[in-house]
Amino acid sequence: MSFTFEEMSHINISAADFMDNQLTMIGVNYELGPFLRMSCPKEWEQRLLTEWQTGASLFRSVISVLWVLPIDVHTFYMESVSAHGFEEHSSSWMNSLWAHKRTVEADGASCKIHDVVEFTPRVRIIGALASLIYKTVFKHRHKRLKVRFGAKPS
Secondary structure, eight states: OOEEEEEEEEESSOHHHHHHHTSSHHHHHHHHTTTEEEOOOGGGSSOOGGGSOBSSEEEEEEEEETTTEEEEEEEEEEEEEETTEEEEEEEESSEEEEEEEEEEEEETTEEEEEEEEEEEESSGGGHHHHHHHHHHHHHHHHHHHHHHHOBOOO
């Protein structure tokens, strides 16, 4: 059984600057911080996601709470990358499918960030709880983006 959710924010940074500065593993870890962290090989820390190879497993990432307690191991597999975002179809110890699509839409000097996540837990009975946790994590990620770049009023 799959679960899907989405989160959207309108922030005060141009789409081009966001893509050039935030879509790296350092940027991902900023969004997740300070409570969660995803590891990566040193050479991947600052590599823009738009430069990531598609159609192949890239590397394994340990997801840790407070940087020390591992809770999952994620294998990155990028389906597509572009100047407007990415689509990842990965797997982890907890999820047979982790599909994360992020689109970045220009809006003058600001941009709209839209994340859509679909996941299939390996243990079905934890799906509802996992969904609640993942939604909370993505709300936190978007809150961090708004704090960092400022939120554009609706």
